[in-house]
Amino acid sequence: MAHDHEPAKPHRITISTVAAALGVAVSTVSNAYNRPDQLSAELRERVLAVATELGYPGPNPVARSLRQQRAGAVGVLFAERLPYAFRDPAVLMVLEGIATTLEQAGLGLLLVPGRDDDTTTVQQALVDGFIVYSMMETDPLVQAALKRRLPTVLLDQPPRPDVPSIIVDDEAGARMATEHLLSLGHRQFAIITDRLVETNLRPSSAPINVHDQSKPTFFVTQLRLQGYRQPLEAAGIDWRSVPIYDCNDNNEADGAAAIQILLAHNPRPTAILCLTDRLALGAIAGAQQAGYQVPQQLSIVGFDDIPQASQSVPSLTTIRQDHRQKGLSAGQALIELLAGQSPTSYQRLAVELVVRDSTAAI
């Protein structure tokens, strides 16, 4: 045997290769791996020995999954190109929460790539369920995921019947931010958002009026804008007069660029509501660069309370939400769903105003 010429059998080694080599039934080999109590220890060892000798890589997980009707992984759908997920601090905290619960349940976390024209990746993802996180409701990937009819949890998405949703009280948060600024005496507001209008539809880089568009946008964006609007109008400020600058992307550089334009606006705003902390941190930097004092001349409020918010100079007044908890709740809900239980179909997480040094009385 040792001197045999390698016939280089390109044939695949499966459970039945091993069974044949030993002259036992395939079910015996299967049992050797999965039910040690179903065969004698002696035979089991022989099976395992022959298996390694033949280079058998162990039971094929795909075949096992087919038979057992479970994939052992959960798919996460996310609005952005995959790599972006690893760059945004808020997103990362959410993913961390999701990962924590999944790990405890022994489930893998599959990040599904999304070229939005092509839904095959979603259709073919080997998962037991989905967490759909902050996608445009109209995104074909969302439709594709729902069509799979797998246990699914929506996170930062417009709720749908029959699908558990976890959302944050973004609207209340935005109200709190606005009321805070109003209470400081501000009357001239401006807003920095991102991707209010899809990039390819965007008319120009100038601030746009929110009324000019009712295109699809992100759910949380809608909620936050609505939360800004209400107290402003209650304070007698014309919503249509509030300039809104729509960035291409959620990052500091875009926030810095936005503030330049808004500071040139007449009347010059004294209070800036930013839809995210990253935009707000960029706005602070941009304003300072342009020679403005924050908060003496300009108050800026963010949203999310990412770790960097407390590090900046001045530190950022913002709305705190528990990102990690958001992920934990989503993961938990999905795990319950997978276990055949029915989790609360709608969870709303609270937010909190964190007053720091980027806001001051006018």
Added chain:
Amino acid sequence: MAHDHEPAKPHRITISTVAAALGVAVSTVSNAYNRPDQLSAELRERVLAVATELGYPGPNPVARSLRQQRAGAVGVLFAERLPYAFRDPAVLMVLEGIATTLEQAGLGLLLVPGRDDDTTTVQQALVDGFIVYSMMETDPLVQAALKRRLPTVLLDQPPRPDVPSIIVDDEAGARMATEHLLSLGHRQFAIITDRLVETNLRPSSAPINVHDQSKPTFFVTQLRLQGYRQPLEAAGIDWRSVPIYDCNDNNEADGAAAIQILLAHNPRPTAILCLTDRLALGAIAGAQQAGYQVPQQLSIVGFDDIPQASQSVPSLTTIRQDHRQKGLSAGQALIELLAGQSPTSYQRLAVELVVRDSTAAI
């Protein structure tokens, strides 16, 4: 019993349910989904219509995977508990690089959870290949992954024959850091590392001498320590006299704690070599807190050049490596492997000394 009406059979809807409903062959239904050119447009539409009417979720991906012998996803194995991966800036850049290449190839990224005693998650992961990143070589998860005999790429791991490896020239980087400090005239060195000794084996929290252990540790840890040692010995400094503080974890708090102990050491070190930027940033903060001036009284060098390194005060002198490129290369190599090509079996990425403000002449 009398009025026991049959509730609609909760029977699963498969391709053959649809075929039966239409009175066509299953292969026809399959073709309707996968080979539109193989049947008339009219029939195809009828198939699809009936399918949605029956609530058919589309071809089962697991069955398809079994037949087609591909999972459409790549597994990433990482040393830490899953959630940690989302917290470490350096790791995130690597993951971003990996995700970028995988997305382009339309592959999913499966984060495999690792309870180290239990390898079933690795054995059962539905993937076409693995990227093994910065794991202890002795970790059973690594063994389990290799046993799968899938295309695999090693990243920051000791190279193995027949498995493409991508590593960073950590040793050279550590040498550069050390030589930089030596050239500034430093003679009293100390080192801050983490997890040199497994947590449960750790004797105490006091600095330990590296000679006292030859336990398994991380590959890059070994390389970096070796890189520190060589120039020190060349400069006539007794390696055994260099205190090494071994933290429980790679984070700022542990770095800050470590520096307190080291500053109490006699003779007091003037130059601190940190195995990571996070430890170094913690060390700077800790030293300042204890009333020491960095770099006037104490020079500190990090490793990795994470984004935060340039933001700290003083900014951190460190060794830069291209984390994103590391991920890109690993992803690329794996994709080539999956395509049946054979990528270069060994890639070593260069590093670079970045001198900032945390180091000065003694």
Added chain:
DNA sequence: CTATACTTCTGAATCGTTACAGAAAAAACG
């Protein structure tokens, strides 16, 4: 009108397991 070439559709084999009912062998029992 026959021969040839397309279209359109079908049937059976295959992917690699696990689950389950039951056969064979061994052990325990009265």
Added chain:
DNA sequence: CGTTTTTTCTGTAACGATTCAGAAGTATAG
């Protein structure tokens, strides 16, 4: 020593698709 129980092992039917050779039917050509 026959009978029952327990331990081991086996054979086969799912699991849900895709693939591919070829059957029927239809159009094109000669």
